[in-house]
Each structure stands twice: as structure tokens, then as C-alpha cells.
Amino acid sequence: MTKIVVLDRDGVINADSPDYIKSASEWNALPHSLEAIAKLTRAGFTVIVASNQSGLGRGLFDADELESIHQKMLHEVSVAGGEIAAIYFCPHRPDENCDCRKPQPGLLQQIAADRQITMLDVPVIGDSARDLEAARAMGARPILVLTGNGEKTLASGDPVKEVFENLDQVADALISEY
Numbered sequence: 119m120t121k122i123v124v125l126d127r128d129g130v131i132n133a134d135s136p137d138y139i140k141s142a143s144e145w146n147a148l149p150h151s152l153e154a155i156a157k158l159t160r161a162g163f164t165v166i167v168a169s170n171q172s173g174l175g176r177g178l179f180d181a182d183e184l185e186s187i188h189q190k191m192l193h194e195v196s197v198a199g200g201e202i203a204a205i206y207f208c209p210h211r212p213d214e215n216c217d218c219r220k221p222q223p224g225l226l227q228q229i230a231a232d233r234q235i236t237m238l239d240v241p242v243i244g245d246s247a248r249d250l251e252a253a254r255a256m257g258a259r260p261i262l263v264l265t266g267n268g269e270k271t272l273a274s275g276d277p278v279k280e281v282f283e284n285l286d287q288v289a290d291a292l293i294s295e296y
């Protein structure tokens with residue numbers, strides 16, 4: 119059985135910003151997130167990132183800069199001993215009403231189609247209600263981390279059942295299940 123885990127990027131792996139992460143120099147890993155991905159990798163999980171990146175559609179950065187950001191993330195994860203198997207992102211602005219911008223499940227549908235899997239009970243880790251809603255729409259397992267917007271999401275009353283301080287705690291919990 120393939121063990122897959124889907125992570126949001128901003129607020130889960132790296133520090134988020136209300137002004138968007140617009141360059142590789144602005145991308146900074148959250149404490150222990152790289153090590154958490156390494157733990158998951160060593161435990162046999164396939165780690166996939168699914169992220170809204172409306173800054174692209176808003177013209178705040180271009181595709182080359184987004185690629186630079188992702189290359190920095192992939193490099194830092196690799197140096198820590200982990201691997202991200204794939205990165206899926208929605209480039210659209212909220213007003214474009216696409217089906218890939220979370221809370222819509224399009225990114226998760228793409229992952230399922232590409233991997234030829236069902237998303238049923240696949241852990242989807244995020245820091246916002248839109249991450250959790252996308253997971254629920256696919257029958258996946260929504261998990262909230264309190265980093266990024268997680269505290270605000272929890273305070274909003276989202277009915278999430280699994281809440282962890284950070285990605286490292288989630289990694290330990292998932293690994294202990296298998």
C-alpha cells in the first residue's frame with residue numbers, strides 16, 4: 119500500500135505572509151518542518167504539496183520565481199533527508215472561480231488521477247479552513263496544524279477532529295499509526 123500525505127505549503131512547511139511569499143529569499147522553513155518531511159520520507163510516505171498560489175494570478179510574482187521558490191524548498195527538504203514527490207498549485211485568483219483553488223477539491227482530484235488512487239482517508243495537512251474543506255470534499259483525512267493560520271482556523275469553530283501544534287507532531291502521529 120502506498121502511503122501518501124498531502125501538505126499545504128505556506129503556514130505548514132514555511133512561514134506564511136499576508137503579503138504572499140513572492141521570492142525564494144522570502145521562503146523560510148518553519149522550525150522542524152523539514153525534519154518532519156524527512157521523517158515521513160524515511161517512514162515510506164510519499165509527500166505531496168498542494169498549494170493555492172494566487173500571487174501568480176495577481177501578478178505579484180511570475181512562474182519562474184514560483185519555480186525558484188519551489189526549488190529552494192525542494193533543496194532544503196533534500197538537505198534535511200526528505201523528499202517531496204510532487205508539487206501541485208493553483209495559480210488562480212479567488213475571483214476566477216476555478217475548481218483547483220482550495221476549498222475546491224481540484225488539486226486533490228489531480229493528485230488522485232495522476233497517482234491512480236482514491237483520496238479516501240489520505241492525510242491532508244493544512245493550516246486553514248480551505249485546506250480542510252478540500253480534504254473533506256474528497257473523503258480525505260483533514261488535519262489542522264496550529265502554525266500559519268491554524269490558531270485562527272481553530273478559533274473560527276471549524277469542526278476539525280485532528281489538531282496538532284506543527285507538522286513535526288503530525289509526522290510522529292502518522293508514523294506511529296503504521
